[in-house]
Each structure stands twice: as structure tokens, then as C-alpha cells.
Amino acid sequence: MNRDRIINQLRGFHYAAGILCSQQNDPLCCQCTAFGRIAEAITDSFMRFASAHAAERKKLPEEFALLFQDIRDRTDSIQQPDDPIKQKTAGNCTLPKGVCFAKDINVFLERMNSGI
16 A cells, blocks of 8 residues: 555544544533444454554654554544434434444545545
């Protein structure tokens, strides 16, 4: 995989982890099944990415290599909901139909990782 693609994916994971960290402070998102599922999926995806690119990490400029640990720290800090509920189904989340902050960040990351 070329260096620019690795850096772009790394930046995408960093962005996604930052958004998830922010959203865990949202009173609805932090207790939603979608948030928990997406946070776990993004964490797992990043761990696979980091493992697959361990050798390339050593060749990246330091500021990008440091992002690996920052992303790991952020994903480690995300708390899974204790008793998650489907906030939209329960009538608690009033975002427009088809809009979910957690799902939207997952779509973004999937697009970044597929190169679209």
C-alpha cells in the first residue's frame, strides 16, 4: 500500500476516533446501541489496520507515526453503553430520518478506507 493511502487512512481513523470521543459526551448517543456497535467496529478496524501496517509505521514522518498511539488512546477511552437502547426506536433521538451521528462517521471511514 502506498504511503499517501496509509496516511489518509490514518488521518481518517484519527478523525473518527475524535468524533466518537466527542459523541460519548452526548446524552443520547452515549447510551445508543448504534454508538456502541460503531465504536467497537471502528476500534477493531483500527487495530487490524495498525497491525497490518506496523512496518510502514516506522517509515512515516514522526507526526503521522504518533497518530497511531493517539488513535489507540482515544479508542481505549471510549466507554461502551451499560444498557444500550435504540434511541430512535425508543423515540428519544429526534434527528431526521436517515441521520445518525455514529453511523455517519462509520460511512465516512468506510469511504476513506475504500479510497472513494
